[in-house]
Amino acid sequence: xxxxxxxxxxxxxxxxxxxxxxxxxxxxxxxxxxxxxxxxxxxxxxxxxxxxxxxxxxxxxxxxxxxxxxxxxxxxxxxxxxxxxxxxxxxxxxxxxxxxxxxxxxxxxxxxxxxxxxxxxxxxxxxxxxxxxxxxxxxxxxxxxxxxxxxxxxxxxxxxxxxxxxxxxxxxxxxxxxxxxxxxxxxxxxxxxxxxxxxxxxxxxxxxxxx
Ligand SMILES: Cc1ncc(COP(=O)(O)OP(=O)(O)O)c(N)n1
Ligand SMILES: Cc1nc(C(=O)O)sc1CCOP(=O)(O)O
Ligand SMILES: [Mg+2]
Numbered sequence: 001x002x003x004x005x006x007x008x009x010x011x012x013x014x015x016x017x018x019x020x021x022x023x024x025x026x027x028x029x030x031x032x033x034x035x036x037x038x039x040x041x042x043x044x045x046x047x048x049x050x051x052x053x054x055x056x057x058x059x060x061x062x063x064x065x066x067x068x069x070x071x072x073x074x075x076x077x078x079x080x081x082x083x084x085x086x087x088x089x090x091x092x093x094x095x096x097x098x099x100x101x102x103x104x105x106x107x108x109x110x111x112x113x114x115x116x117x118x119x120x121x122x123x124x125x126x127x128x129x130x131x132x133x134x135x136x137x138x139x140x141x142x143x144x145x146x147x148x149x150x151x152x153x154x155x156x157x158x159x160x161x162x163x164x165x166x167x168x169x170x171x172x173x174x175x176x177x178x179x180x181x182x183x184x185x186x187x188x189x190x191x192x193x194x195x196x197x198x199x200x201x202x203x204x205x206x207x208x209x210x211x
Contacts (some may be wrong), residue, residue, distance in 0.1 A: 004162055005039030005109075006184030007208045009201065012192040014047065016056035021063070026189060028069050037129065037205050042089055044074040045128045048135055055084035072109060077144055080108075089132060090152065092119075097126035111164065115146060116153055120160035120184065132186055133157045135167025136177060141188045155180040171203045178211030 009027065013020035028038045030051050041064060043057050053073065060071045061084060072087040073080035077100045080088040087109025090100060104110060106134050112123040114131035123131055135145045148167065149157075157163050158181035165177040167184040177185060185208055194200035 003039075003070075004183060006164075007201075007205050008040045008072070008164055008184065008186035009191060010042045010044050010074075010133075010186055010188045012188055013045070015052070016059060018023050018046075020071045021059065023044065023197065024060070025063060027197045028064060028067060029202070030067060034113075038201055038208050038211075039184070040070040040072050040086070042072045042074055043085075049126050050076070050079055057085050061085065070109070072111065077103060082141040087129070089113070093175055096127045097123050101127035114157055114161070114163075115149065117156045117160050120157045120163070125163045128161060130162040130164050130168050130183065131157060133163040133182070134165065134186075136165045137168025137173065139168045139189070151180045152175060154182060158182055169201065169204075171207060174207040175211050184208055197204065 012182055029035060041060060041161060043053060044055050057071055057073055064071055070086035072089055073085045074089050075091060075094050075097050077088045088100060089111040091113045097110055100110050107160055109129050111130045112122055112128040114120045114133050120131045135148050137148050154163060154165055162183035164184050164186050165182040169177060169185045169187050170190040174185060187204060191197050191200045
């Protein structure tokens, strides 16, 4: 588990009830050797309480860590640390990377949202492991984002720090994104809105890991 995760699957569940967990585990798969994989699940649950996110993260860790899939918490370092997560993804208004790095254990992953190379240079200097770079393409999953960055800005950002492309990433776009220098991708709709989420995840994983 030493390689920086390439395929980040972001959760779409409301509560992590039995159905949501079953759906997620079907998408992540068993992690069999030689099978392309979801490398990290990011717990993004904006409507949930801190206690719920801690409980769900612990539940996911119990299921996913043995499969070699890491669990990263969106926004909140304190919640991530309390739950024993593998990392945190920090947005532009969350705790700074430097403050998070000072509080986190050495092998804890710290990711930061970056919207261009200037952000990436700062994030790297503060100790981020990777940048979530987006929105690369238009997305209807989140409102209020800036205009799409496009592949040139992704490429320039990826020269500064390992870049995880986010925003409108679909299987059809993975090769271009990876050719632009991305380390990997983060995805919501292309998996969860597909009629066959496990199949969609397998296709994206294969493309990410073979590009
Ligand atoms: C891998 C990755 N990159 C970027 C984001 C966006 O994070 P953030 O800016 O904190 O916005 P929200 O996801 O919290 O709405 C991400 N989640 N993951
Ligand atoms: C949560 C989020 N953050 C983004 C950013 O650019 O900061 S794009 C995004 C949504 C990603 O979902 P989809 O794969 O459905 O486009
Ligand atoms: Mg966030």
